[in-house]
Amino acid sequence: MGTRLPLFPEQASTISAEVDHLLYFLMAVSIFFTLLIFGAIFYFAIKYRRRSEQELPHSVHTGWTLEIVWSVIPFGLTMIMFGWGASIFFRESRPPDNAMQIYAVGKQWMWKLQHMEGQREINELHIPINRPVKLLMTSEDVIHSFYVPDFRTKQDVVPGRYTTTWFEATKPGKYHLFCAEYCGTNHSGMIGWVYAMEPQKYQEWLNGGAAGSLSAAGGALFEDLACNNCHKPDGNGRGPSLVGVFGSTVKLAGGGTVRADEGYIRESILNPAAKVVEGYMADMPTFQGLITEENVVQLIEYIKSLGPRPGQGQPGQAAPAIAGSIPSNR
Amino acid sequence: MNTAAVQERTNYLNESYGLKSWLLTKDHKRIAVLYFITISVFFAMGGVFASLIRTELLTPPGDLVSSETYNKLFTMHGVIMVFFFLIPSVPATMGNFFLPIMIGARDLAFPRINLLSWYLLIVGGALAIFAMVAGGVDTGWTFYTPYSTTYSNSYVIATALGIFVAGFSSILTGLNFIVTVHRMRAPGMTWFRMPLFVWANYATGVIQVLGTPVIAVTLVLVFCERVFHIGIFDPALGGDPVLFQHLFWFYSHPAVYIMVLPAMGVISELVSTFSRKPVFGYGFVAFSSMAIAVIGFLVWGHHLFVSGQSLYAGLVFSFLSYFVAIPSAIKVFNWTATLYKGSISYATPMLYAFGFIGLFTIGGLTGLFVASLGMDVHVTDTYFVIAHFHYVMVGGTIMAYLGGVHYWWPKMTGRMYPEGWAKLSALIVFIGFNLTFFPQFILGYLGMPRRYHAYPDEFQVLHVLSTAGASVLAVGYLMPAIYLFWSLRYGEVAGANPWGAPGLEWQTASPPPTHNFDKIPVVTQEAYDFSKVAGEVIEVG
Amino acid sequence: MSGHVHEHIDSTKTYVVVLLALLVATVVTTLVAFVDLGNFSVVVALLIAVCKMMLVALFFMHVRYSTRLTKLVLIGGLLWLAILLLLTLTDFATRGWLNTAGK
Amino acid sequence: MASEVHNAHVESLALREQFDTEEQQKDASTLGMWIFLITEIMFFGGMFAAYTIYRSAYPTVFAIASSSLNVTVGAINTCVLLLSSFTMVMAVRAGQLGQRKMIVFFLILTLVFGCVFLGVKAYEWTEKYEEHHMPGQAAFHLEGTPLQGPAKIFFSLYFAMTGLHAAHMVVGVGLLSVIIFQTMKGKFSADYYTPIDISGLYWHFVDVVWIFLYPLLYLIDRHLPK
Ligand code: HEA
Numbered sequence A: 001m002g003t004r005l006p007l008f009p010e011q012a013s014t015i016s017a018e019v020d021h022l023l024y025f026l027m028a029v030s031i032f033f034t035l036l037i038f039g040a041i042f043y044f045a046i047k048y049r050r051r052s053e054q055e056l057p058h059s060v061h062t063g064w065t066l067e068i069v070w071s072v073i074p075f076g077l078t079m080i081m082f083g084w085g086a087s088i089f090f091r092e093s094r095p096p097d098n099a100m101q102i103y104a105v106g107k108q109w110m111w112k113l114q115h116m117e118g119q120r121e122i123n124e125l126h127i128p129i130n131r132p133v134k135l136l137m138t139s140e141d142v143i144h145s146f147y148v149p150d151f152r153t154k155q156d157v158v159p160g161r162y163t164t165t166w167f168e169a170t171k172p173g174k175y176h177l178f179c180a181e182y183c184g185t186n187h188s189g190m191i192g193w194v195y196a197m198e199p200q201k202y203q204e205w206l207n208g209g210a211a212g213s214l215s216a217a218g219g220a221l222f223e224d225l226a227c228n229n230c231h232k233p234d235g236n237g238r239g240p241s242l243v244g245v246f247g248s249t250v251k252l253a254g255g256g257t258v259r260a261d262e263g264y265i266r267e268s269i270l271n272p273a274a275k276v277v278e279g280y281m282a283d284m285p286t287f288q289g290l291i292t293e294e295n296v297v298q299l300i301e302y303i304k305s306l307g308p309r310p311g312q313g314q315p316g317q318a319a320p321a322i323a324g325s326i327p328s329n330r
Numbered sequence B: 001m002n003t004a005a006v007q008e009r010t011n012y013l014n015e016s017y018g019l020k021s022w023l024l025t026k027d028h029k030r031i032a033v034l035y036f037i038t039i040s041v042f043f044a045m046g047g048v049f050a051s052l053i054r055t056e057l058l059t060p061p062g063d064l065v066s067s068e069t070y071n072k073l074f075t076m077h078g079v080i081m082v083f084f085f086l087i088p089s090v091p092a093t094m095g096n097f098f099l100p101i102m103i104g105a106r107d108l109a110f111p112r113i114n115l116l117s118w119y120l121l122i123v124g125g126a127l128a129i130f131a132m133v134a135g136g137v138d139t140g141w142t143f144y145t146p147y148s149t150t151y152s153n154s155y156v157i158a159t160a161l162g163i164f165v166a167g168f169s170s171i172l173t174g175l176n177f178i179v180t181v182h183r184m185r186a187p188g189m190t191w192f193r194m195p196l197f198v199w200a201n202y203a204t205g206v207i208q209v210l211g212t213p214v215i216a217v218t219l220v221l222v223f224c225e226r227v228f229h230i231g232i233f234d235p236a237l238g239g240d241p242v243l244f245q246h247l248f249w250f251y252s253h254p255a256v257y258i259m260v261l262p263a264m265g266v267i268s269e270l271v272s273t274f275s276r277k278p279v280f281g282y283g284f285v286a287f288s289s290m291a292i293a294v295i296g297f298l299v300w301g302h303h304l305f306v307s308g309q310s311l312y313a314g315l316v317f318s319f320l321s322y323f324v325a326i327p328s329a330i331k332v333f334n335w336t337a338t339l340y341k342g343s344i345s346y347a348t349p350m351l352y353a354f355g356f357i358g359l360f361t362i363g364g365l366t367g368l369f370v371a372s373l374g375m376d377v378h379v380t381d382t383y384f385v386i387a388h389f390h391y392v393m394v395g396g397t398i399m400a401y402l403g404g405v406h407y408w409w410p411k412m413t414g415r416m417y418p419e420g421w422a423k424l425s426a427l428i429v430f431i432g433f434n435l436t437f438f439p440q441f442i443l444g445y446l447g448m449p450r451r452y453h454a455y456p457d458e459f460q461v462l463h464v465l466s467t468a469g470a471s472v473l474a475v476g477y478l479m480p481a482i483y484l485f486w487s488l489r490y491g492e493v494a495g496a497n498p499w500g501a502p503g504l505e506w507q508t509a510s511p512p513p514t515h516n517f518d519k520i521p522v523v524t525q526e527a528y529d530f531s532k533v534a535g536e537v538i539e540v541g
Numbered sequence C: 001m002s003g004h005v006h007e008h009i010d011s012t013k014t015y016v017v018v019l020l021a022l023l024v025a026t027v028v029t030t031l032v033a034f035v036d037l038g039n040f041s042v043v044v045a046l047l048i049a050v051c052k053m054m055l056v057a058l059f060f061m062h063v064r065y066s067t068r069l070t071k072l073v074l075i076g077g078l079l080w081l082a083i084l085l086l087l088t089l090t091d092f093a094t095r096g097w098l099n100t101a102g103k
Numbered sequence D: 001m002a003s004e005v006h007n008a009h010v011e012s013l014a015l016r017e018q019f020d021t022e023e024q025q026k027d028a029s030t031l032g033m034w035i036f037l038i039t040e041i042m043f044f045g046g047m048f049a050a051y052t053i054y055r056s057a058y059p060t061v062f063a064i065a066s067s068s069l070n071v072t073v074g075a076i077n078t079c080v081l082l083l084s085s086f087t088m089v090m091a092v093r094a095g096q097l098g099q100r101k102m103i104v105f106f107l108i109l110t111l112v113f114g115c116v117f118l119g120v121k122a123y124e125w126t127e128k129y130e131e132h133h134m135p136g137q138a139a140f141h142l143e144g145t146p147l148q149g150p151a152k153i154f155f156s157l158y159f160a161m162t163g164l165h166a167a168h169m170v171v172g173v174g175l176l177s178v179i180i181f182q183t184m185k186g187k188f189s190a191d192y193y194t195p196i197d198i199s200g201l202y203w204h205f206v207d208v209v210w211i212f213l214y215p216l217l218y219l220i221d222r223h224l225p226k
């Protein structure tokens, strides 16, 4: 080991090739201008080298034309760079609706990953190829960053909120997983592997793992924590019924609405008073400090599974955008 | 014969003697020398840290130092190099020395404030050094919360305070320059007769004055979070750590232009002098400095593309980032065009200027890579970014700094440096630099994350190249340190105008007298008018 | 002597009037805060504050008689403050627009 | 005394060697002060940015927390500060007219108002401490909201902003003391009163900051039922 000298990372996701193509364009522009400048310097430096200590060159007239030409051409090129980069970024930012969801929790200094079906992994992530995978991520302490170079994806993982990234692996294999945001002493040890597998292999792997899906674990927690005392399916408790809440638009006390996404459910559990449902008192206790981010994830999945279309994971994106400018995830 | 002449004339160096005459001086030239000594020490410190970093990275496992130590090394390397070396570098030394002379003033507008700002740098530096000696600091030079506020148990407070104090040094320097340029120009020295070096330092002053206070207050907040446990960035309270990043980069992006604009000013002087021609497109180059200063404030969010900032903010900041590239491009093209039909000399400063133009071009162009959203997601926080900014800061600013030091050395000391050695070291620096940092572009694109103490085996070859380059680079930097020191005593005595340059600083003696001119000059011509100087060798008056 | 030829000296009366205006504005802004204006209460409070600032700057700080440069410096400072606030808001105000957590 | 002689050909002692004329010197000082003031705008600007973000994120908590501040005391203190600005500008005016006694008189008044302001501030802070409204306190608690986190953020901002403002006041008080002393020693006249002038600029600036802090901290949605 240690003697291989690769020059490009592997193209192992759908977006990899796109990023590489952008790279080729950027490199072409850069090489062109670098050669132009270096070439001009060398050429002029040799051609016009000082031949006598007394010589005084004629001064060359400055014109607007030249200045405009060499401003406008680079500007046009940069706008291509902007547009191209932005369009890739848009695709990188919006997970497809059919993406399979996995939760990631960063913690000094490990990655904890949880599959819907209940498998939990540390510093390893198994995924099927040819299927978009969406990661919903948060951190228990400081900022980390989930980075898989061969997929060309990276996203910071921020404490106190959820962030998302997604990718679709195209080649089976074993890929580096790095923490890319400095997070303290063992930052360089916060690494792992992503295993991209053929779908059946992935299925086998899933079946081989621990039983009990995330939502089942969440269901058990829901009882252990006595959530069900207040949240009754028929809505006759002190709190609202949670059936069908996920993905709906919730009316808040004091006006305004909010879309009930993962961020909102998380906030409702950890900081219930932040957004109070219309018609209820703010007397849900906070569970901050009592449960881990992983527990929160399980509860979220349980609440999702209560939805009108149980078992489907993501009940559509049909909900209207949030009114007002207060971000839904804070 | 010349030796005697120099000895007899009183100048700023021999006007008075003794430590006190230096420590209480109000002469901008002496203060510049004080700065020069101070930041050289800081550069050497930062360089030692860099050497340790590179040595550790020679092998994949973290074997030379512990990971705590490694983290402290790159933090202190970044902090020292940025806040205590590169930000003061060109303005506080060459700017301080030559800005007043170049506009025909006797001194800066506020000499006492100038001295104060040197003392502030010393106090800030002392605090930072205290933090290092006491145990170091490990947050990275970016101090991201909540790590810096809650989790790190290193000397964050002392370091933050040190940077805070040094920040005021920078503010006061900028303020002094702005007022001086507005109020102290010699008769006839109109705005468009000012040398481009003055324009560049003026633009830098604007950034220093408008940007630095924001990082000052941000560090005050970090300080208060650690000391008084208030919680403005604390996610546990509902605070937002990304807000810290906005405030930090509001300053620290413009700060990269604090680091490069004055260097660009130096390059304009060098390119003109050593091609004996006015800088091509003078007005464009002057205005591009101002444009960079202004637009530089609109792009900070490009450091936050994957931070959890909103997508739309990412779009806005990426878009705006490309607008700073244009004034930089204008400068590069105009410098190159200046060479056209010039009378080009290969003196050492000019070699550094060539180095600057080439390396800044590469560094700047890779800045365009990271400003492109889809690309940055992949390369942010990898060695690609490390390579980008070392190309602009080391390949750019330090090249210009060294070029400037060689160019003005005869004026500042009255002695020439040894040309042969200087040319050799310029070559070594250029080669060593590229060997150190070019492999890092490849490393970065391969996915090598930055701030990694240990790394996977397949990255080793490129890391070894980089470390080898750093050793060459270290030799290249050590040589000037030695021969410049040597030249103070043994260097050839320099005349008033060894380069045949037209700037006002070359019209006065080398070294200049305390109030710069025997008689305040009256300016009647454009900047860079070589017709007066070419052909006639001006002897010490 | 050149030092004070161009100096404008305001009358005591001017200063007293400005002071009274400032005090009245303080009272007004306090009282108006107790009135329910919905989202407009911030706007009103800031408008009054801006007026007070203008009074202090123009009269007490002599901006009225200052050079163009001084005015430019002042406007520049406020403009930069606006850059800081507005561009920071481009992030915070558009969070959640994409219905994807963290984008 | 030398500096009182009005003679067009006598150079004032106050002209420093780097300047050609007194006018140039005064212009430079004034410009320098103004530039310093815009750095101050940006310095407070960082806090205002944080304030803006958090107030829009937690409007109700901010309203509740703001209502817990003592508005009467805040209003009175605002008036005290405005008065001090008035006396300051009167001192500058006396400087313009060369009335040394009046300079001293008004500067001392300004100083007194400044100290009153600081005294009241200190009183308010102790009150906050006793009410457990100081973010560093373990017993921190704001009545009326379960959202203690954002409430802490409000008070963090409150203490950071008023604290920094007070620090500027302390510097201002120091400045005033120095120029009072210098005036009494006869340093200033109608020809040279630049230090008074630029200290005045600083003092008014600090006043302007408070003009914004007062409504932003004390007057958020006061109409809401407590
Ligand atoms: C001297 C310092 C300096 C300078 C001048 C620059 C200049 C530029 N920088 Fe750089 N940058 C840094 C220092 C600097 N930078 C540092 C220290 C960091 C990292 C901090 C950290 O995270 O620790 C950083 C990081 C950084 C990032 C964030 C990367 C990340 O963390 O993911 C970005 C993103 O946009 C960026 C962009 C740019 C751009 C567009 C320019 C432009 O100004 C460049 C303009 C120049 C040119 C374009 C070249 C000349 C032009 C031509 C030859 C003509 C041809 C031109 C065209 C085709 C347009 N820089």
Ligand code: HEA
Pocket: B040, B041, B043, B044, B046, B047, B048, B050, B051, B053, B054, B074, B075, B077, B078, B079, B081, B082, B085, B086, B139, B140, B141, B142, B386, B390, B393, B394, B398, B436, B449, B450, B451, B452, B453, B466, B470, B473, B474, B477, B478, B481
């Ligand atoms: C001005 C800024 C500056 C300068 C000059 C340098 C110079 C160098 N830097 Fe650094 N660097 C940064 C700014 C700078 N750097 C910053 C901001 C970071 C990010 C930190 C962070 O992540 O928080 C960084 C990070 C950084 C890293 C990444 C660490 C990591 O992420 O894990 C590396 C790795 O190779 C590196 C290497 C080098 C090298 C080899 C040099 C060489 O050029 C140094 C060569 C110099 C010497 C070897 C000194 C020899 C000379 C003498 C001893 C002369 C003596 C002189 C006198 C006596 C007068 N730097």
Ligand code: CUA
Pocket: A106, A108, A109, A143, A144, A145, A179, A180, A181, A182, A183, A184, A187, A188, A190
């Ligand atoms: Cu986690 Cu770096």
Ligand SMILES: [Cu+2]
Pocket: B252, B253, B256, B299, B300, B302, B303
């Ligand atoms: Cu930047």
